[in-house]
Amino acid sequence: MMSSVSRSLLAISLGCLMISPVLADGNRLGHSKHGSAFDAGLRSKPWVMEGLGDAPFPITTESAEVQRWYNQANALLHNFWFEEAERSLRWCHKLEPDNAMVYFGLARCGLNWFTMGSQGPELQRYKDFLIEAVKRKEGLPVRERMYIEAWEAACLRGEEKPVEVIVQKLSQLSVKYPDDIEAKALLGLFNIGYGSPLANDALLMSILNLSPMHPGAHHARIHNWDGVSSEQAINSCELYGKAAPGAGHSLHMPGHIYSKVGMWHEAAIAMDSATRVELSYMNNRLALPYETWNYAHNRDYLCYIQEQLGRAEESIQGAKDLIAAPGNPEMNPADGYWTQFPLLRALVKFERWEEILDGKTLMAANDPFAGMMFGSAEVIALLKTNRKAEAKEKMRGIEMMLVQMKKGQGGEEALPAELPLPNIIQVAQAWIKISDGDRLGGLSILMAAAAEERKARESHSYPNDPPFDPWPVMRLVADVFADGGDHRAAIDAYEVALKQEPNDAWCLAGLAKSWTALGNRVLAREYAGQLLAVWSGANPGLKPITDVLALNLDAVAKPVTPRPERAYDPAKLDHLGPSNWKPFAAPKLAAVGVDGKAVKLEDYRGKNVLLVFYLSDQCVHCVEQLAAINSKMSQFEAMNTVVLACSSDSPEKNRSNDLSSFGLKLISDKDHENARRFASYDDFEDMELHSTILIDSAGRVRWKQTGGDPFMKIDYLLAEIGRW
Known part of the structure; x- marks a missing residue:
């Protein structure tokens, strides 16, 4: 569903x-x-x-x-x-x-x-x-x-x-x-x-x-x-993408099913293909990520699948590219897709503690609830880097914020008292207890969180599309048991977590280690072989696989999946286009300046360009927009940005109208050819539209907006240029 x-x-x-x-x-x-x-x-x-x-x-x-x-x-x-x-x-x-x-x-x-x-x-x-x-x-x-x-x-x-x-x-x-x-x-x-x-x-x-x-x-x-019963859909997964190969979603949805049944390689092929097909469409049709509803979902899911394949660098880079993609200024960031979560999930999963704490890899959270989750990741990172006092101080701040949110302070609506805490907050609390030597207290918190997660999964209310959490909490329960030498309990917990996330490499590694500790190298070898099959393309040096290789089990890769699957090789998908969003090349601009000379984007290579399509000097809202831009012209110039204002008005009219006194450059698009190339023309009703387009110094479109009204958030444009 x-x-x-x-x-x-x-x-x-x-x-x-x-x-x-x-x-x-x-x-x-x-x-x-x-x-x-x-x-x-x-x-x-x-x-x-x-x-x-x-x-x-x-x-x-x-x-x-x-x-x-x-x-x-x-x-x-x-x-x-x-x-x-x-x-x-x-x-x-x-x-x-x-x-x-x-x-x-x-x-x-x-x-x-x-x-x-x-x-x-x-x-x-x-x-x-x-x-x-x-x-x-x-x-x-x-x-x-x-x-x-x-x-x-x-x-x-x-x-x-x-x-x-x-x-x-x-x-x-x-x-x-x-x-x-x-x-x-x-x-x-x-x-x-x-x-x-x-x-x-x-x-x-x-x-x-x-x-x-x-x-x-x-x-x-x-x-x-x-x-x-996800396995029931595998036949349609194999056929849907073939039935509609030009639609990214037909490739995306099989990835859902394959990930639910532990076919991670097939899931990656599906989701990577979906991402590339949609990105090719976006680049060809001048569509930005926020204008294509499934883009963020595709890329997040691909990051998650790459994590599960041990492809840490690809998943982290994909998450960073997701954050870097232009956003929609008309939407409140707190109401939108939490694009920081894929990066947070990957950094925690791969134990990149220093990056979590460096103050630059993760940007500031855009709402208090997300802030508590990011802060909890920092608590865990501080504990893992032997900075317990700082971890406790940060945890106290998170708990105080939680109390305030439940009371509804600061004008915010109160959170329901019975609302379960996000798993990562409970995990941070558990690790603090364990770091203090209170292993039972920490286990109690983890077991309670795992029980809540199980109920949510059974009721289909667990956010698993893909999950925000870096792990099933039961896997952490198993880790605590294993660290304490209770390998029988660890094995039981790993098996539960493995049902929640089939073919999870961390669970497979834990099972191989625990069975080895109990002297059953045959079972340990089976789980190690399963891990080697899942992580056949993993980055070298990751802890789960190095720990298992150190056991000297002589395991060979042995996939355990409902159907045979192909090995994920991103290079084999390159014919579909890129998998990470990058700014696309701007269309051709062939306009005429007030002096009658040709104006091209190439004339401004090395400078950023703010290209504005407006309707005429008789359009009140157009004039308001251009005046607002003109009032901040010095700031645009300081950011190496030239402003081109394009309409169907002739060069002669542009020389004589009131807009000529502004500091921007008026250019003429008599037959609307440029407006059409930049998707700033309504072909259904044969009329011009308002467009505001940011083009970087390399001639690539970084951001745009088109519609019946001009874009008036000029400070947003300056901030967006500043992000480059």
């Missing part, structure tokens, strides 16, 4: 697509004539995308072109590529602006499995699309009208249980139209978590019997079994 973290990520992404405010006046410059619902989302024309899978959704239309784009949008929706689905549907709307099913498709881009039942403001535009579909539903064939009415009943009538409503409506549609594969595919998706996974699987398999490579059916099967 989809975790709360992933659902939050999508909600944040939908929020990112709502940069423009809701406006009633569609005639404002840069705003849609169709209303505020059309002011957000991608606004350049779609293109035929390969490798999405075959999932036609026939609708009433007079245009074969509309049907083709609609089919593409439906395939994109099956692959959870919502923003691109909306782009294809916007083109359908341009061709047939009164088509009810086009409006229905647009509504599905936001009112979907992730968000059904949510009431966030970011969903209003999708409800507006649905309202327009409802207005136009009369006269449609019954099948199409039933689709619209299913979403109408679930999303527009204040239902308390909208998922149950939509499941009921899709069931009725599937019964009335048994040959409608799409109705069954949607039913199979929305039915996840409601009723029997086995019964739902039978429904999805009935689709695959007719259409063996249906992307939506394979995708839904993976979610259906994820966290329930």
Whole structure:
């Protein structure tokens, strides 16, 4: 099932697509004539995308072109590529602006499995699309009208249980139209978590019997079994990526399953491929990480899998690149994806204590709760580097902060008294007791934390998508037993932890050591061989494997997995593109200055460029933005940054208008060719858009924002340049 973290990520992404405010006046410059619902989302024309899978959704239309784009949008929706689905549907709307099913498709881009039942403001535009579909539903064939009415009943009538409503409506549609594969595919998706996974699987398999490579059916099967009985989904994992190789999510989801069953090499191949496919798309389409909802999730999950393969350097570098990626200034960092956690997880897991404590590797936490978790990692690092007094002092500060948060001091809402502490805080408390010689007290804390974790895992409420924690706590319990010489208890605890995280190298190493200590070198050799198979590509010198090699067990690599798996070799995936985000090359700029001479980005190589696309000197908001930038021109100049302001105004007009007195350089883009190249033009309504783009001294795009209103947070631009 989809975790709360992933659902939050999508909600944040939908929020990112709502940069423009809701406006009633569609005639404002840069705003849609169709209303505020059309002011957000991608606004350049779609293109035929390969490798999405075959999932036609026939609708009433007079245009074969509309049907083709609609089919593409439906395939994109099956692959959870919502923003691109909306782009294809916007083109359908341009061709047939009164088509009810086009409006229905647009509504599905936001009112979907992730968000059904949510009431966030970011969903209003999708409800507006649905309202327009409802207005136009009369006269449609019954099948199409039933689709619209299913979403109408679930999303527009204040239902308390909208998922149950939509499941009921899709069931009725599937019964009335048994040959409608799409109705069954949607039913199979929305039915996840409601009723029997086995019964739902039978429904999805009935689709695959007719259409063996249906992307939506394979995708839904993976979610259906994820966290329930993950091995049941392996067949669909093997086929989903083949059915839709051009969609990163089709490669991402198999990685979920493979990681749950301990097939870490196959998981890495899947997740690395997903990351590369999406990054190639992002670079080709000028999309930044925060504009692509699955990017952070992909990269975090890949970091986690690389950790489990002992590829410490790759996982840590990936986590650092995730932090370095540009963010969305419209979102509160505390509400967004906690991009620091992958780095924290890796540093703790690989015992990089000095880096945790150096004051520069980990940035300051962006909220008090995260701060307590980071502080707890520092407590552990201080203890491991023999700085117990400092560790205790920091722990006291964390505990005082926790008391304040539970009381709701400082204007913050009080935390529920029964809320379990994050595992890492409890682990830090346990290590302090153990460092004081109170082994039983430390074990008591660890056992309680492990029990809470077990309950959370069994109830599917444990954040395991991927986990924030560096370890299953039961593995730490086992370590304490082993350190105390109680190897029987250690083995029992390691086995429990190994069920929670199959083929975990640290557990395998612990089992090999404990069985050796008990004199059973045969069993020890088996676990050592299992470890060697998992860590066949691990960085040299890591403690788990060096400890096991020192046992001289003469073990040979012996994988223990549900299916044979390929060895993960990142070099074999290079044809898909990079796996870590880097700034992409800026498109060509070919404009004309006020002197009539050509202006190119190459003219400013060696300088940073703030490129602003504005509508004209008659646009009040444009002038406000340029004036705000001009007021800080000295700061931009001090940061080696030149400002280029581009519009369709002629060089002659630029020479004579009031903006010519500003310190920025006015350039002309008469035919909007530059605006189109920089995705600052609305192809659906043939109009210019506001764009603010930061380009570094090497000619690479570092940050951008496009929409119906200009970007006004000028200090953010300066801060972003300062990060380079």
